[in-house]
Amino acid sequence: MIKQQRSWSVAFRRLGVALSAFVLLPSAFLVGYIWIFGAPESAIRPHLWVVATLVSALAGLRLAIGLLPLPQAARLIISSLLIACTGLAMILFYGLVFVGLKHWKRVTTFDMAGSYALQAPDLLRALGYSPLLATALCASLFALAWYTAYVFLRKGDWVTSFYRNISRSVIGVMAIGLLAISTVSAMALPDRDWGGLGEPLSLSLFPSQSQRAMQSHAIDVFHAAQIDRDEDAVRSAYRPNEKARHSNVIVIVADALRADHLSLFGYHRKTSPNLEALSQAGRMRLATSAITVCNESSCGLRALASSHYVDRQAAHPITLHEVLKQHGYQVHLIFSGDHTNFDGLSGIYGKVDSYFDGASQSKLYLNDDRLVTDRLQDFGPWDGKPTMFQFHLMSSHALGKRFDDTPEFGPGENYTAVRWGSGDAQMPQRATNFYDRGILQVDRVIRDILSMLEARGYLQDAHVLITGDHGESLGERGLYSHTHSVWEESLRVPFVLLSYGTANADGLRPNPVISQIDIAPTLLRFLDMPIPQSWDGVPLQTSIQSRIVYFQQAQLIGLVDGRTLGKLYKHWIDVQTNKQFTFDLLSDPRETKNVTSEVEQSMQEEWRQLLTNRSAALTPEVRERLERQSSRGSAH
Template structure:
């Protein structure tokens, strides 16, 4: 009995963290416990059968190995699930884990560890764990006691029955669809089951199917422009790139010298910041590609890449990082002419941006066909490789293991130094890419866009990394648009607030191409109009209201904590003073109703909470 209690305590602790720290649905509990019990049944069967042929210390040693292997597999699965939730807002998939497993030395090196150290430490821990299990079984093993109390027939039949039950469970796992209930093992093995369920931003199946149906109509009815400018498009998306850490946009440190030279040379048509739709890659990249807020993102959206292809462009995706196994991102963009990411090679660490430079070196000279390049950089990401010759801004430390604070009072400074070194490297990689593309003729007539998929926390309010916040540092990213050669993006208006979903429409307007009717963003060449932009990360949902003159009001609700926040970003851009209690009640109710209308990407319990708040009568 004691051994069962110890074993079951592992999934119980995980489920508590899974539900209360990451907002998983309660529907995940029952199927997960069922799976764990099946695993324990299989383990019991193996031990029962081994006791028939092995005796004494040999049996105990083999049994300890079996128990340890199952325990380690469970523990590792839980750790990977929590790591995925922490850094990507998703349970780590088997494919994603296997990709990184092939590059463990490079991965550890990027985190600042010599591979030999964790290997020795792991071997020591496993040895101690095995010895502990062996000693435990010498005193508390229930199998010898069962053997004494049962007949040989029953003792042989029992493991056969347990194996049959476990085998049926494994064979039928994919058909049960437990991933849609949020069961973590199913989401890791069958990530497609999480596309409308247990992700940071779930969409109900009927809602999702309506979006997909409308998207197909737009796709079939889209007509390419006969008068398009056909400038080449170089879209550079940088993972976890904060707008306020670019010296080009006013940051105190010189992090973007190459970009500033391009501005001095007259190439910079637009240098501003926009609000990302979320604080993680999957929805941020979808928002960029398909100009949609979270609650209206399609399974197969009409993307910028697809529209350019319909207008005669050759499309090339060249990514650092793993988009192949990262929750279907490779397929989001639609059919392209060439695709490459870090998972497509084994020569370098998967998150090393020198992969992009090497890939561009292999390109042929431009042949005059309008071309799109979509690059994804990882240099500013906490898991991105920092080059040895990238200068440092001072003592630094990776903050990869942090989420909500550190006992080291210097950690914010160390993290900022580490991050800023990554931004400086981004600037270098962008400069190298453009230099090579210029040499190969692609900048004779080209628009170059640099932006981010989401922001990053660097100790502000005790927070680090991403996937957990909607503060300004988490959702405000740069939007830079440069023109080279004959390209002319037009004149840009001054907008008090812009969204990540405006990036794709701005590019199409610069090219003179029709904008798909389901896109929600607006071209920044258009005159500024009073508007509201939206953002969300898990249970935190909010808006920025630019409809009133001389104010820029940001309002958001943390539905898990039941807290509301409001800031005037014009007078308080760092969100230091919460003015929610001073907001007019009628205004607050209007904001709640607006958010309720955008709440389809909330888990059901949070959506009901928001709808309840929105329907609460306002006092006059």
Template sequence: MLSRLVSRRPWLFTLGAEALVWFGAALGFLWVYASFPGHTLAAAWHHLGLLSAALTVFVVVRVALWRWVPIEGLARWLGSFLGALLLLLLLAYYVLVIAGLHSWGRVVSWPLISTYALQWQPLALSQGIPPGLVVVGVGAVLVCVTAVIALGPARKDWAATLASRGSRRSRLLLVGGFSVGCIHLLTHAVSPTEALTAKEPFSLTLFHDQQGGRSIQGHRLIQSEVLDRRAELERARYVPSPTAHRRNVILIVGDALRADHMAIYGYPRPTTPYLSELQSKGRLQQVDRAWSVCAESSCGLMAMIRSQYVHEFSGKSFNLLDVLKLHGYKTHLILGGDHTNFYGLKEAYGQVDHYFDGSMATRFYMNDDRLILDKVAGLPDWGGEPVYMQFHLMSPHPLGTRTLAPHFIPSESYAPLSLLQRVDGPPRLSSINFYDNGVVQFDSTVRELIGLLKAKGYLSDSIVVVTGDHGELLGEEGQYGHAKGVSESVLRIPLLFLSFPLDQQQRPSKLYSVGSQVDIGPTVLHSLGMPIPTHWSGESLKDQPQRSHLFFQQSPYVGLIDTRQVDRPIKAWMNVEKLGEGLQALALSVGAESTALQKVEIESMTPHWLKTLAPAVSSLSP
């Protein structure tokens, strides 16, 4: 029967085959898409509707080519090329969506796609792939797919048949289909609310800033008048200290920097020669155990300057930069990576005096830390006014450029592995080497950065903080990357404080050994003799904090760390998506998660306030 159809209606067969490929790819993607937390098959109807409308317009364009192009062979190849190009772009988009969900818990936005598309060559080089090979590979795939469409089994282009049918009815059908498709797409462009509510991927990509409430990467900011008023009240009543020691404040953040891969934290490899040298001379203060509030950049960076946990974030804040500005500071952010287009991250920093990130660089790839050094080299010498400077280094990140000769080989980027749900086998040595080489480069960049700042006078009297925004999975439990779960690999970060000038006689006092990102701001203000805002959750690590718990979360996982036994903290977390099941399972471990997991039954637990976990944990014995 199929052969009869091919012989009698070859154009119908080729049209059906192409439609099967298009919608088969879409259905496969939607099945994977629905497996991510917060995404369901409710998006399928909207997605398939938009795809159908776009394909309807495409059909008419293919038919128009056959009408307007006089040479039959040229029309066939142009139409086939157009079909192949659009299909590959759709498949590439699907890969990017899955990559975004795996890497940072969000559907990739159009600003990110366009930014990285313009920098595809250095991006390829950062992954060890020659740009020429990319061009050849993409070109070869495009040519092959075009040939398959143009020289298919039926050798009859359906567009040619539709174009040759010049009846009034067929023309009306084509015009009608084209009009309906365009109207559907335009209607969605004007009013995407329903599709955004269903989390349809095309809509999230194009209208990422219209999602019914502010969001920050994989988390949503609470729309709370109470929290907003609290921040505004604290800002209104805050009184700067006239006796404050207005030293310069320098914050250096390593993206995806995990503490246990730094020699300064006991890692057997010499990954931090500069920082280890300062440590051996007693020139820095080290927090032995520090955790991030989440497993991704945006909330980690916000926690540092807001001194708040993720569940306390709201639309307004009174943060560290605001406090320093009230004390007469100028604020400068010089950041590797694209913070401008990364889901509202630039806006989250608030008003600053000088802002620069990788998306603004013209001489370097946006994830190349040389752009930081180049920018600092062009700064004027320090004029004596107090400054706050924040730097973001991409060296440890899998998309960061590694310019130093590799210290550990073989070294191979694990970025493609981060797209997979699970990778069988033990952690790959080449991936660990690749990451460790990034840590070595981070340490080297810190050395150069400190040298430049010192030469320009910014370190004449200053506090320098070195930390990470989150950790990184390097094959633990078959996973790579971050924004996944709440294991120690993605939450344990370094937290170091340096006081300049380094030639001072007095050795730095010891800091409390357990801390969080939320403690950075209070510790800095304590060192400067400035009042700490009362609505902040962090505490100064120069004293023993009065709290008993630290909080963290990532996607559906929320939890805490019981720090009352400093030498043996207890970590507990749960999946809030399972709260409707009655008795809940709370996974807990002691110390560095090396002991067997225990299960505890918990009743009446609400996902809105993580502090409800505290009574359950405090009643447990290790």
């Protein structure tokens, strides 16, 4: 009896050690998930339930493996492989969660991870890593994990101890029971709606369960539903103009395209020779810059499509594309990059005639802009029906494919891995060289697109827009890439309009305060089409004496105020720290002197109230903090 009690004691002690080792990784992850990345504490309980489901499945499989008619060594090898695969899969998943939160401010979805996994070699090359070396490293890590698990099981496997104390038939029933419990629990996961609590696996598998997520921004489901109802009301009331013009519309968006790095705007390097040639040929009707609504693709592309600031961006807005469809246009979207799996970007445009992005194929790296020109080759001559094309280019993005024959401006380096700074004093120059090479390539791809469209007749009567979805940091203030600031390099993109053939582009009245949301209304005004009532933007054919436009990036929320004569104030608040920043862009375009203390208190209070009114895309906690601060300011 004493011997059996000792045997059971050893079995349960080994089981306890195994469980402790297994939950160590999820516990460490939850600490980082909540305390570093600010996930809600409500995520703890459902995620531990998910982990318990995985533990149940693993235990059931381990018990079932012990029933196999194999030598003990073979069973240990199989079990250690199972444990190694499970552990590494958890590490990979947790790592992808942190990568997504750091770079995109959202949990990486399985669809997004799958798209990049299929093209991992090209992604690694774009980041400057050797696929062969990465494969060798992964193989080494797997071998180490397997060997560690094997040694652990040889010294103290709880399954072996259980087999010494329980009959095989009872163990078989236990294995089936554990597997059944874990299966039922897993099947119920889609219906639990744990994404709203922040549970990471649910957010990865079912991203729609959360708030209306837009990378760094989120609108609570109730406010989002009201926005959608408002958009539906505008959609129902909209009436096309039967006498509208039907010039073709070509929209070319280059990802992360800064205005100040185009030689068209005076940049010291020859990065846009083809755009300059178009200007010299008299095609260019407008060449200026615009302020984006944010510093990332999700809200930037929504603003281009639906003329809304971040706080009013709907799931199903009435878009430029939808308006053109109502006026009899064919609409074709041809995108480099993965818009299908990245934050649901492919669904924001409404019904279109054809859609293609990098995730639609497996022939080339999904961020290779040759996908765009290859796809365009499939279109025949223009049939005379009004047509809209929208292209998205990735050459200017850090993850975009650089062609071998694109000239370099000097030694360059992909800066994705150092987005929060680098101690290397030469990194800003290498990052700039790498980025400028991408700009030069964008200019070349734009030339190729326009040449192909012209050869097919689409430019006989056409408006062409060239812009970016957001800016990019290249070492300024120690920052790289995007999604983390609202400095001018992060928000300022080109706003270039070309006209071909009989397209009428008269009446433009450029304003010093131009927003990304003005692009769609300007295009519709060219075509004599009604502008949807809910749109926030203003057509540039309208005379505007003074104006305020808004921007936001995560907790940084601000405005550009052009109402003061001789001043162009840019003001923003870091809501988490309550720090305020104000710059006069006319006298200080590089934002070197914070002049908040020089601005009248009444104007500062007005700005804060305006920003409070635009705070719907902040998290509820941060929005409440801004409202309290605004109330205190008004009281003073």
